[in-house]
Amino acid sequence: MIYLLDQKDAAKLARAVEEFIDIVEIGTPIVINEGLSAVEYMSKSVNNAQVLANLKIMDATGYEVSQAVKFGADIATILGVSEDASIKSAIEEAHNNGKKLLVDMIAVQNLEQRATELDEMGSDYIAVHTCYDLQAKGVSPLESLRTVKSVIVNSKVAVAGGIKLDTIKAVAAEKPDLIIVGGGIANADDPKSATKQCRDIVDLYS
Template identity: 55%
Template sequence: MELQLALDLVNIPEAKELVKEVKDHINVVEIGTPVVINEGLRAVKEIKEAFPNLTVLADLKIMDAGAYEVMKASEAGADIITVLGATDDSTIKGAVEEAKKQGTKILVDMINVKDLEQRSKEVDDLGVDYICVHTGYDLQAAGESPFEQLRTIKRVVKHAKTAVAGGIKLNTLPEVVDAQPDLVIVGGGITGQDDKKAVAAKMQELIKQKSFA
């Protein structure tokens, strides 16, 4: 089980400062969609150059032109690139083929997928590396959480690793790690805290305890 830090509401200098603070306690750093919109793939490139030992995920939420966008993100230094599960199979297949050529990985984000169980099975058969349940900001505000969805995909996914995102904080992390995802994605649960380093360290400790339990 690994810990991913999601960076959404920062520019490149702020992102570097934040990652520097918590780098010893995270495994993956995500350049979130808002950062890519504001800063472009340069954000991916600069973070990978500054922190070569961390896995860098580019949250492009690809919906079309899978192969081309994966190629561009890979060239910028991304190790993992996101594609939306709501897209068609041909886009996912193109992304997977290009990722294999580039030596990168594909994470499929199941945000807003209506039939999670069925689509997870289909996506799992397309050769993706991760399938992620994701409760978006707007649904979090309405009180939803991703825990039940995580149990659903854990039940049906046979090949890909599983990931979970959406409002995870230190106090809800035990419930998440009990479900044994491979990747736990945390944004504001770290970035919104006063002592980011301490919170990230506690989260990593909880994850390690569960991984070896």
């Protein structure tokens, strides 16, 4: 089951765990349900965390990044399978506004080649992502994470996909720059405690 929050509940959760996080994500489902106002609401609700708008854009990317920035996003996401021209446009727009672009590698087939290309284009983050449907089949992002880390030089590497308290140690041991934990926090009985425990594990490896 996917646990969906509305923008107010998401902001409430973010405030509760903010002391243990660097970035808070407004996920794609919330953006689909409520629009970029959810990004704006989050931006106004947190004090120190950066806001990532997980838009997974692919077309008219310069414009869409500009809108994400307008509504308070510090980081926007684009799909790695997008055209090079679209990715370059998104990077340019983000950087012109002093913001960052995260390239989501979901469904990318040749990780090594594409990660190298994206790194050369100037992507801020390259994110290995095991999609929800593959998570349900027990697929882990670890091997893909190792592949991407082995080839990038300038970009930071992020990892997402079913990461929770009982799996984060193995992920943190690979030393990615950003670990994205969604349901592992939102679905926890005590989200604040789960976030602190995740942060403690990450800090051990940083």
